[in-house]
Amino acid sequence: MSSHTYDYLDGNAAAGELSAIFAMDVTIAEAQCAHCGAIKRFAEAHLYMQAPGVVARCAVCEHVLLRLVNVRQRLFLDVRGMTYLSLNASQSQESA
Numbered sequence: 833m834s835s836h837t838y839d840y841l842d843g844n845a846a847a848g849e850l851s852a853i854f855a856m857d858v859t860i861a862e863a864q865c866a867h868c869g870a871i872k873r874f875a876e877a878h879l880y881m882q883a884p885g886v887v888a889r890c891a892v893c894e895h896v897l898l899r900l901v902n903v904r905q906r907l908f909l910d911v912r913g914m915t916y917l918s919l920n921a922s923q924s925q926e927s928a
């Protein structure tokens with residue numbers, strides 16, 4: 833009965849919000865869950881939009897990977913739920 837009752841989107845839905853912080857597309861990055869160790873593309877995360885801000889949860893264990901909240905024009909980013917985020921550096925030049 834403790835399972836989440838809210839619907840979620842996939843991590844791609846966070847692309848717009850995260851582009852305010854990251855110059856690179858984080859949704860195609862690989863992330864390791866700090867709780868279960870699963871390594872998946874961020875786009876595979878379960879994204880909950882019902883909170884004040886966005887919450888991304890691990891697709892395997894539902895542990896929180898990332899929280900992003902905008903409070904009075906300040907962005908708060910919590911990434912404690914990820915051991916790392918691995919980005920393809922060659923992708924950073926494609927902004928044209």
Ligand SMILES: [Zn+2]
Nearest residue numbers: 865868890893
């Ligand atoms: Zn996990």
